Amino acid sequence: MNTDSFWLAQGTGPSPVLPASLAGRLTAWRALDDSAWRVYAHGEPPPVAGLQWRALTLLLDVPGAAPTAIASHHFVVETGVADQNLEEFTAWYNTEHAPGLARVPGTIRARRFALPGSPTRFLACYDLRELAAFERPEWLAIRGSPWSDRVRPMFQGPIRTMHQAIPFTAA
Amino acid sequence: MTHPDIRVPPVVPGTRPELADIEAGILKERGRISLLYQVLLNSAPIAQGWEAMLTAVRNRTSVPADLRELIILRVAVLNEAPFEFDSHVPHAQRAGVPDDKIEAVRELALPGPFSPDEAQVLALTDAMTRDVRVPDALMQQLQRHYDAQTLVELVATVAAYNMVSRFLVALNVEH
Numbered sequence: 641m642n643t644d645s646f647w648l649a650q651g652t653g654p655s656p657v658l659p660a661s662l663a664g665r666l667t668a669w670r671a672l673d674d675s676a677w678r679v680y681a682h683g684e685p686p687p688v689a690g691l692q693w694r695a696l697t698l699l700l701d702v703p704g705a706a707p708t709a710i711a712s713h714h715f716v717v718e719t720g721v722a723d724q725n726l727e728e729f730t731a732w733y734n735t736e737h738a739p740g741l742a743r744v745p746g747t748i749r750a751r752r753f754a755l756p757g758s759p760t761r762f763l764a765c766y767d768l769r770e771l772a773a774f775e776r777p778e779w780l781a782i783r784g785s786p787w788s789d790r791v792r793p794m795f796q797g798p799i800r801t802m803h804q805a806i807p808f809t810a811a
Numbered sequence: 812m813t814h815p816d817i818r819v820p821p822v823v824p825g826t827r828p829e830l831a832d833i834e835a836g837i838l839k840e841r842g843r844i845s846l847l848y849q850v851l852l853n854s855a856p857i858a859q860g861w862e863a864m865l866t867a868v869r870n871r872t873s874v875p876a877d878l879r880e881l882i883i884l885r886v887a888v889l890n891e892a893p894f895e896f897d898s899h900v901p902h903a904q905r906a907g908v909p910d911d912k913i914e915a916v917r918e919l920a921l922p923g924p925f926s927p928d929e930a931q932v933l934a935l936t937d938a939m940t941r942d943v944r945v946p947d948a949l950m951q952q953l954q955r956h957y958d959a960q961t962l963v964e965l966v967a968t969v970a971a972y973n974m975v976s977r978f979l980v981a982l983n984v985e986h
Binding site for chain 2: 660664708709710711746770771772807808809810
């Protein structure tokens with residue numbers, strides 16, 4: 641069994657019903673506006689009705705300022721990038737942006753993934769112990785850096801979504 | 812299932828004849844011998860005393876079940892004990908705690924969607940867990956609201972689940 645693999649199932653509509661017995665193996669989130677949900681598995685995903693798993697490729701995993709806290713929110717930026725910009729985009733993400741946001745008080749971890757079957761489409765995921773982390777001056781400062789101003793126009797079709805946890809259900 | 816990160820070996824139920832009575836008692840109250848109790852069973856007196864104390868806190872007090880489960884979830888958040896949190900979400904749901912409150916209790920900032928009574932008890936939980944000391948003003952509110960028995964039971968619930976989460980975190984008991 642590959643315990644370091646990451647998997648994603650996502651959809652729209654009502655959140656999936658997840659039994660409490662899977663709480664340690666899955667993390668489940670719904671968009672704040674209820675428009676969509678997503679479930680991650682770390683390690684081989686268990687079969688769950690209604691979930692179709694796609695393998696993610698982990699590109700970056702940075703422990704945050706609150707590395708052991710319980711996450712209340714999960715912020716995801718999915719975006720494409722043109723081939724000619726990929727190198728700078730990757731350097732910015734891996735050296736400045738994701739590590740910078742990870743250092744913000746209240747960030748639990750920052751991760752980047754490549755999506756399967758689309759070599760130039762990426763996820764950046766941030767686990768937060770509270771929504772307020774997202775509005776802290778430290779967070780805004782990282783977002784507003786000169787390098788960020790240069791790289792952000794390279795994003796193609798970005799989708800930014802804040803999520804909150806879906807509680808697992810009693811059997 | 813193996814648990815390589817736990818700092819003592821969990822005791823597999825049924826493998827130590829001298830623990831049979833204690834295991835039967837745990838099964839009777841809990842319905843199963845959870846990973847926490849498998850760890851506790853390394854010490855028979857601690858497992859026995861723990862089971863008696865936690866059964867009193869969970870099953871014998873006059874604290875309403877939904878309030879009790881909110882306290883437990885909150886202690887787990889503050890002490891960063893995800894095993895405790897995840898284990899108690901189903902109990903909270905069965906006690907009638909709605910999902911929006913289960914989500915809100917993860918947030919450091921209170922009160923969110925909580926009723927005044929819930930917010931007051933969560934404030935007690937936060938004070939005891941984060942600062943140890945409880946401000947006089949908060950305690951006076953609680954004294955006006957609850958009789959001595961319930962107040963003892965509320966404070967003991969916060970204290971007992973601080974014991975649980977600190978034990979889990981110290982020994983790396985996770986899923």
